[in-house]
Amino acid sequence: MTTFHQVRFAGGRSGDAPLTWGQQCIWDEAKTFAPHHEHFNLSAMIDVPGGADLADALTALRKLVEQRESLRTIYPLDLSGYPRQCVRSSGGTLDVVERVAGEDETRSEAVALTAELQRSPFSLDEIPIRAGIITSDARPRHLILVIFHLATDRWDLRNIKRELKQLLAAPLQRSTIPKRVQTLDQAASEQGPEGKAIAERSLRYWKSQLVAAPPDMFPGRASDPDSLRFQETCVESPVLETAIRELSRHLKVSPTVIFLAVASILLGKLSGKSEVFFLLGCHNRFSDNDKMVAGPFSQDTPMVVDLTDADFQQVVRRIWYASLTAYVVAKWDPTRVAAAVEEATRERGSKVDLSCNVNVTLGRDSGLSVSASRADAEYIENLRPQTRIISMPGSSRDRAGRRFFLRAHNSSHAIVVSLRTDTSVVSSEEGVNFLEGVVEMAVQEWLRISREVVS
Structure with a gap:
């Protein structure tokens, strides 16, 4: 009733x-x-x-x-x-x-x-x-x-x-x-003197990042898209949760930094680039005052990651520095940023590719923490079969210009990662392979480090 x-x-x-x-x-x-x-x-x-x-x-x-x-x-x-x-x-x-x-x-x-x-x-x-x-x-x-x-x-x-x-x-x-x-x-605060100072600082950061932004993150990959052009796949993985948490604990950085390192390396392989550029979702809740703001407060902020001659731990260090800088300046005036993007396009004579988004919300607490011992490999192998690939409904459109949207968040004793791609540049099969690669790379890096710790 x-x-x-x-x-x-x-x-x-x-x-x-x-x-x-x-x-x-x-x-x-x-x-x-x-x-x-x-x-x-x-x-x-x-x-x-x-x-x-x-x-x-x-x-x-x-x-x-x-x-x-x-x-x-x-x-x-x-x-x-x-x-x-x-x-x-x-x-x-x-x-x-x-x-x-x-x-x-x-x-x-x-x-x-x-x-x-x-x-x-x-x-x-x-x-x-x-x-x-x-x-x-x-x-x-x-x-x-x-x-x-x-x-x-x-x-x-x-x-x-x-x-x-x-x-x-x-x-x-x-x-x-x-x-x-x-x-x-x-x-009112954003329109006042404090807001204008914040907007000016973030605008300088945007301009510095736009200099390194590629005209195309996926050059030469045009193909016939699926009937529903934008396809999304999810992976729910306890073994990814374990690997990310243990890498975070061992390398003394947040789980978000670990995930971004894995994602950046795989994005570099997918795009064929040694430097990747994406918009990072930043929640912007740092000061006590910011935590008390009602309403939406998150903004996407550009980030360039140089993968040149870097192993996994070096990429982690670069991600830590780049993401920290991005978060510090993640409050920005959309009108002024849009003008800066148009200005960069005119000056370069080519577009600025803002088509890649990464949004990661991984907390630090975990119920799946294991010690660095010879039992880890067996523990990891027992968790592997619990990884699930889930196909989501496709869509005929996405945000204007977006072609790659990667998200990760915590579920109960698992990490859920979803990837939505424009299949005219990244096929559905490549999207699934990317997600499987996220799990495999994180697991292999943890197993490698755990062996080093034991030896």
Whole structure:
């Protein structure tokens, strides 16, 4: 049985402002797929604590929307046809879907309702949040959120989940949710003196990297594409998790650096280049203030990796330095960067290839840590069969100009790596081979190092 509830909210502040830099980056990609940009919907499922009733859950949702301006923001188009953020202070309504399930079916019903709420894209004139509640025996069991990427990113979504859990645990108490830097405030900061100084510094970095950017990362590889031009494959691998973590521990760098070293070497082989150039996804949450910013904050930042005459550990060192530099300057003004790319194109007389993206979110903690001993080889071999290759649905389009998009994140005791390629330059088979190569290279490098440690 399905019931609909209306939650009326009345926030404290209203206002409008340009999109933040992070929001601009999201929109510039989402508009490529418009109106079918439903894959920009982020979801979260929260278990409702015992003792909370349906009224408590609805109250928690109301308080969350009232305290988070980005969740009651619409994005009307200005005269140039570009969105602005407009925060509603009152008179808004959040429609909440309640679905009743049997005691043993609440989790599966929550998964199904999440998929249902994610299925349709948000329009710019609706608030960027949908909510659902799974109840059983008249008690709420799971609360579901689906939020448009313009209003949050995955880092901020974790904060939203945490805040909602606090509100569910004590719905009638005074809120203890920390005060966030709202997107209106972030936009004002970016337009002010501090923002202009940050933009100037990052622009200098972009220009330095554009000098080394190739006109084509995949020269001479044009071929007939698949019927659905952009094909994506995933690999889920516990053995990759183990190898990356142990290499990270031994070489004293983050798992992200290890993964980027593996990916860069393989990208060099695929492209036939001794220097690779890609845009690195940076979450930009370093200072205490940055961690308190609501809304999307991530931006892709260029990175050049020189593979010339370098073994794996030398590439790791180069990646560490290059990625650290990229992260430091990863906040940038999209308008000024676009102008810099156009200027570089005119000066060089050839285009700048920004077609490769790498986005890595690997934490440091792992439940799969083994000691450097002769048992490692056997342990690794026992894990190998658990690697799974998963084909994803193809697409007829991707972000304008993108031809290679590699992502990696943690799953439960595994690393999941996905690669989407433009099959006019990188075939589906080559994409699968690349992912298998990621696993094999990481494993072989760990086995080699572990043998050196033992000997």
